Amino acid sequence: MRTFFVAAINFYQKWISPSFPARCKYYPSCSSYAASAISNYGMRGVGMSLWRLVRCNPWSHGGVDYAVKPLNLNVKTIEKTTVGVN
Amino acid sequence: MGAILNPLYNLVSGVIILFHKLFTPVFGKDSGVTWSLSIVGLVILIRIILIPLFVKQIKSQRALTALQPQMKAIQAKYKDDRQKQSEEMMKLYKEHKTNPLASCFPIIAQAPIFFALFTVLNGIAAKNDQGISAPIARGFLKGEYLDSAAQATFFGAKISQSFLGSTDTTVKIVTVILIFIMSATTFTTQRQLMVKGMPKMDSSNNMMLQQQKIMLYLFPLIFAISGVNFPVGVLIYWSTTNFWTWGQQFYVIKRNPTPGSPAYEELQKKLARKRKEENRNQSGTVIDPTNPELGQNGQEGDVKGQRKQPKKTKKR
Numbered sequence: 001m002r003t004f005f006v007a008a009i010n011f012y013q014k015w016i017s018p019s020f021p022a023r024c025k026y027y028p029s030c031s032s033y034a035a036s037a038i039s040n041y042g043m044r045g046v047g048m049s050l051w052r053l054v055r056c057n058p059w060s061h062g063g064v065d066y067a068v069k070p071l072n073l074n075v076k077t078i079e080k081t082t083v084g085v086n
Numbered sequence: 087m088g089a090i091l092n093p094l095y096n097l098v099s100g101v102i103i104l105f106h107k108l109f110t111p112v113f114g115k116d117s118g119v120t121w122s123l124s125i126v127g128l129v130i131l132i133r134i135i136l137i138p139l140f141v142k143q144i145k146s147q148r149a150l151t152a153l154q155p156q157m158k159a160i161q162a163k164y165k166d167d168r169q170k171q172s173e174e175m176m177k178l179y180k181e182h183k184t185n186p187l188a189s190c191f192p193i194i195a196q197a198p199i200f201f202a203l204f205t206v207l208n209g210i211a212a213k214n215d216q217g218i219s220a221p222i223a224r225g226f227l228k229g230e231y232l233d234s235a236a237q238a239t240f241f242g243a244k245i246s247q248s249f250l251g252s253t254d255t256t257v258k259i260v261t262v263i264l265i266f267i268m269s270a271t272t273f274t275t276q277r278q279l280m281v282k283g284m285p286k287m288d289s290s291n292n293m294m295l296q297q298q299k300i301m302l303y304l305f306p307l308i309f310a311i312s313g314v315n316f317p318v319g320v321l322i323y324w325s326t327t328n329f330w331t332w333g334q335q336f337y338v339i340k341r342n343p344t345p346g347s348p349a350y351e352e353l354q355k356k357l358a359r360k361r362k363e364e365n366r367n368q369s370g371t372v373i374d375p376t377n378p379e380l381g382q383n384g385q386e387g388d389v390k391g392q393r394k395q396p397k398k399t400k401k402r
Contacts, residue, residue: 015300021279023188027176030190056189058139063180064173 002038005046009035025062026052037067092225094202099225101128102206106231121238121245125203125319129326132199133334136192140334144342149184200323207317210236211246245319257318264321265313269306271328275335282339282349 009031017031024030033052037045048067056062105127106120113119150157156178164171179185209222210232221232238245243260244252252258313321343349 015304018300020276023190025176025179025185025187025189027172053190053194057191058142058189060185060189061180061183062176062185062187064176 002042005038006035009038025056025060027062027064028066030056033065033067040068091202091205094198095206095225097225098128098199098202099206099227101131103226103231116234116237118239118241118245121235121319122240122322125245125322126326128199128203129323129330132196133327133330136195139188139192143186143188144338146184147186147342147344149182150186153178153182153184196327200320203323204316204320207246207319211244211248211251211317240318240322243318245322246317248317249314251315251317260318261313261316261321264318264325265306265309267325268313268321268328269309271325271332272305272309273302275328275332278332278339279335282343282347 013031013035022029026033028036030049030052034045034049037048037052039045041048045067052065052067102121102124105124106115108127109120109123113123157175160171160174160178164174206224206227209224210227212220212222214220219236221236223229223232227235236244236246241256241260243254243257247254247257249258249261313324316324339347339349340353343353
């Protein structure tokens with residue numbers, strides 16, 4: 001089941017998504033988020049992905065949001081960018 | 087499920103009936119034109135409701151110009167690390183509470199409407215076990231409206247019939263033409279965006295070519311596969327919404343192009359030319375009331391300059 005979902009998402013990413021302009025407010029995009037959430041958490045990942053799609057709406061400000069938090073971060077995730085601050 | 091779907095059926099059929107009442111005095115109650123225009127009306131209403139979202143997105147795109155230096159700094163710092171670059175960019179947007187991206191909402195929001203229209207129209211064309219037509223009333227489309235809609239035609243094809251569900255040659259021809267229009271409008275819209283609306287990419291010419299090939303072949307294929315199952319009415323809806331998207335995008339690319347895109351450069355050139363003309367007119371000859379020809383020219387220049395002044399400052 002997981003492989004089926006992930007394969008469908010991969011198909012979408014490879015064939016359908018590139019012909020439209022980038023539109024996701026988050027990084028990683030909703031489809032990458034869904035792929036990693038489902039392959040890591042199964043059915044719970046499906047729920048997470050749906051919730052992510054709901055959060056990615058015209059009134060949200062987006063941001064960086066991983067389904068699986070990167071492990072090698074020994075520092076607390078920095079929410080703000082540090083580049084270009086005077 | 088009915089609790090979610092019934093309000094949708096009511097909404098879609100209600101809007102269609104309202105437009106039907108509006109057009110009845112013009113084209114007649116049972117005319118196919120009335121029913122077709124009612125579906126077009128539904129599209130236009132939905133797209134008008136979605137306009138504020140669109141304006142919001144354009145506004146946040148404009149706000150981005152202020153962040154340009156920081157965006158450049160991020161691009162320079164992480165030029166070898168696409169992931170980090172995207173991450174930092176998103177953080178920047180979030181920090182300044184402005185996000186130029188549209189999200190999938192405008193597309194997803196239309197899906198339930200589309201599905202409801204599909205079901206309502208399929209209900210009209212429903213048959214019983216003996217193959218005799220037995221329309222199913224959904225939402226407000228019932229009674230005499232249901233009978234009238236069941237007979238309504240679009241260029242001779244019943245709006246509730248689909249390519250696969252009908253043996254009528256006219257239906258087949260009309261659906262094929264509509265599927266062709268759907269593919270063509272999608273293709274033109276995307277091509278317009280790629281050629282004019284997107285920032286020039288330095289190394290990905292290859293990718294762009296590939297993308298264009300994908301949409302050249304994939305979309306007609308997808309539309310052909312799905313379109314043969316859709317009633318003519320749904321195909322009318324789809325074609326109309328495609329035309330709207332195309333027009334909307336045309337307007338944005340012309341008036342508010344993405345920085346770095348060919349359309350943006352065109353606009354900048356146009357503005358620069360106008361500014362030059364204004365300067366020439368302003369620094370030009372003093373209006374001589376005794377010379378009618380010169381005076382006219384001077385005046386024209388002045389009026390032109392005054393009219394364009396606010397436009398110029400707005401674009402910055």
